[in-house]
Amino acid sequence: MQELIYGCMGLGGSWSDEPHEAKHVDQAAAAVQAAMDAGITLFDHADIYRRGKSEAVFGEVLAATPGLRERIRLQTKCGIRLNERGLQTHYDLSREGILERVNGSLGRLRTDFVDVLLLHRPDPLADPAEVASAVGQLMAEGKVRQLGVSNMSAAQIEALQDRLETPVVANQLEMSLLKRAWLESQVLVNHPEHLEYSFPHGTLEYCARNNITLQAYGSLARGAYTGAELESPASAEAATAELVAELAVQYGTTGEAVLLGWLMKHPSGIAPVIGTANPERILACADAERVAGAMTRADWYRLWVTARGSNIP
Template sequence: MFLGCMRLGGEVGSGPLDAADIEAAEAAVGAALEAGITAFDLADIYRRGRSELVFGEVLRRAPDLRGRITVQTKCGIRLAEGDQPGHYDLRGASILRRVEESLERLGVDSIDTLLLHRPDPLADPADIGAALGSLHRQGLVRSFGVSNMSGAQIAHLQAHTPVPLVANQLQMSLRRRDWLEAGVLVNTAESAGTGFPLGTVEHCLANGIQLQAWEPLAQGRYTGLQETPAETAAARLIAELARVKETTPETIVLWWLQRHPARIVPVVGSTRPARIAACGDAVRRAPDLTHEEWYRLWVTARGAALP
């Protein structure tokens, strides 16, 4: 499991990091380590670089920490600035420059995994491949992956890349189920409405590509405020399963993802120590959901029977 660090670093544009920013980051990282989480997910755009910067400060204050954790970051999204709209940039030279900037903010010699954050329609896959190969040869990045890409996009990129792509990070949760529903709605009238490229999960499974789930707790829809009758019904079921299995509702929500044969790895995005701690059983215990319980959660959350 990863701790997603997108909320670390305080408010964008609030000036240099202050003591409160650093203390909040240290508390979140400490809670993650206490829960058994040793992998941390960042991106160059999170808080416009402040997340990497504050994480680097945490590492600087605990020199032995770097050797005990995995650091993953991303590049490829350029935020809007002035008259320039937000856009994607996976040109090779840009990838090299963004990695250099991330290394500097993090204060580390190498990144464990670099993910390409979004597909760039203008990018040359051979140019991307050359940049990734260069980063690997220099020892600046140990492994590579993608985020928000389909199986076909991954296969096309891999054909031009000398290093294996080992991860694909997607939005996946009990609430965001299109990755799952695309497969069972084949040959139904609902199939066109999923919007998810069929075969992506299968491609990752077949090629040993780790599936990482961003926003796996669905913004607390099942452990906090519900907005629909289906969410309310699912939250009740989750609370009951948590009671029976002597764990937390957060763990049940994560177990539902982890129970899938793809062995989905959640990226938990909370910075609250108590909420991070509530996810600990999803690290310490194997997913304790029966076949029937898993389906009951799915059908209850979707608010309708399967076809």
């Protein structure tokens, strides 16, 4: 499904173990309202975001707003563990790990189920049969309605799907005008530069063939083209920011909508994840679908070529 998704990683305060404060709940409430005003109904979480505080403050917003849960959809992720057993990061898609982390997310979110569960990263030690068993139990218990993945290649999804009794419905990847490996890999197959990009060729095509929605995190390029301080006024980033501003005027919209519209114009049906907690920037994204439909092929290519800093082959 091509839509805007609100990414909740910026909610909940710091990444420390310190508990969240009332002001963080207020911030979350303002972001949720802005997202809904922008027409967004899908909210993206992960158990590790702000050490669980992103889910916790969202859960407080849900509890304080009767009827809100019925008007939105929730997705969360599991599979990454932080600062446990002497490791800064490790992955855990064991059966026990999945069940434990999903139950923890449900408690923090104060909900009985999530609409979509994403497996956050490929775990080299994961047994697809174990993963399928955990997912099957969660679905049978009504705690998870659909399954997706994040940061996975076509081959990894296919190997997992062989064991699952439910279809994988989403794959969340970093995709933006700044992070273009997903796009460059499509056209550089027969060029030496192809080796510079690690994105697994064929993943976009596999997802399209199997009705797997591509969710793009980092879709606003972390503000690189819409106000972030740039290192050099002569850089490709500066030239791209200037072009984004020009096209925003041309299409009667915002720079944010231009960036997201550029992604959404791609025929893969990309659903951008918006990560800002600033209500004004969230609302600035609302026009993205219209811009995607209005953007000319020439303008789409102008943005790509300017961002890459050199012509395409």
